[in-house]
Amino acid sequence: MDQAAARQVVGLYRELARRGMNAGSTGNVSLRTAAGMAITPSGFSPDALTPKRVVEMALDGKARGKTAPSSEWEMHALIYTAYPQAHCIVHTHADACTALACLAEGLPAFHYMIANFGGNDVRCTGYATFGTRALADLAVAALAERSACLLANHGMIVHGQNADETLSRAILLETLCRQYLLARAAGTVRLLTGTEMQRAHQRFKYYGDRSNLIPPRL
Numbered sequence: 001m002d003q004a005a006a007r008q009v010v011g012l013y014r015e016l017a018r019r020g021m022n023a024g025s026t027g028n029v030s031l032r033t034a035a036g037m038a039i040t041p042s043g044f045s046p047d048a049l050t051p052k053r054v055v056e057m058a059l060d061g062k063a064r065g066k067t068a069p070s071s072e073w074e075m076h077a078l079i080y081t082a083y084p085q086a087h088c089i090v091h092t093h094a095d096a097c098t099a100l101a102c103l104a105e106g107l108p109a110f111h112y113m114i115a116n117f118g119g120n121d122v123r124c125t126g127y128a129t130f131g132t133r134a135l136a137d138l139a140v141a142a143l144a145e146r147s148a149c150l151l152a153n154h155g156m157i158v159h160g161q162n163a164d165e166t167l168s169r170a171i172l173l174e175t176l177c178r179q180y181l182l183a184r185a186a187g188t189v190r191l192l193t194g195t196e197m198q199r200a201h202q203r204f205k206y207y208g209d210r211s212n213l214i215p216p217r218l
């Protein structure tokens with residue numbers, strides 16, 4: 001077992017619960033490891049989860065130890081296989097994300113921060129039963145050129161290069177879904193045009209710790 005990865009999985013799972021993004025034993029977290037991935041086990045609450053209970057398994061489904069992995073292990077495994085840039089995955093039933101997913105709608109370009117997920121929208125999959133290969137395949141397809149998607153009548157899933165980035169993306173997605181639902185309740189939402197979103201994508205290339213770069217005038 002990759003002990004460092006196991007500790008990160010526990011910490012991330014507890015942080016999601018602390019922020020109200022998961023309740024009870026819902027949701028799951030994983031990190032890519034040399035052996036495949038370290039993933040939360042099935043049926044454990046954040047308080048009951050310890051590093052020893054984290055499951056390390058190959059991406060083909062072969063698990064070590066006696067603890068059963070999360071029912072969504074196959075979704076995590078297929079995402080790691082399809083997207084080499086993914087090194088951490090978070091799946092939650094966060095309120096706003098789940099509410100929008102229950103409308104079977106994605107998140108459109110209502111705000112420029114949508115660009116953080118790689119495109120001009122965050123897609124929503126079709127519906128499939130939890131813990132199935134069908135759901136895993138739908139998620140992989142919806143994540144093409146994206147780092148996040150909604151799962152119809154279920155929740156959301158995001159991936160990132162590390163635990164911190166993935167947590168930040170999960171929080172941002174929940175925030176944006178909540179803002180979009182509030183805007184829809186208030187009236188007709190103005191969506192950004194393709195040109196406006198393209199400008200946002202360009203600006204994000206110079207955002208953050210890139211002090212040696214000067215953004216172009218747009």
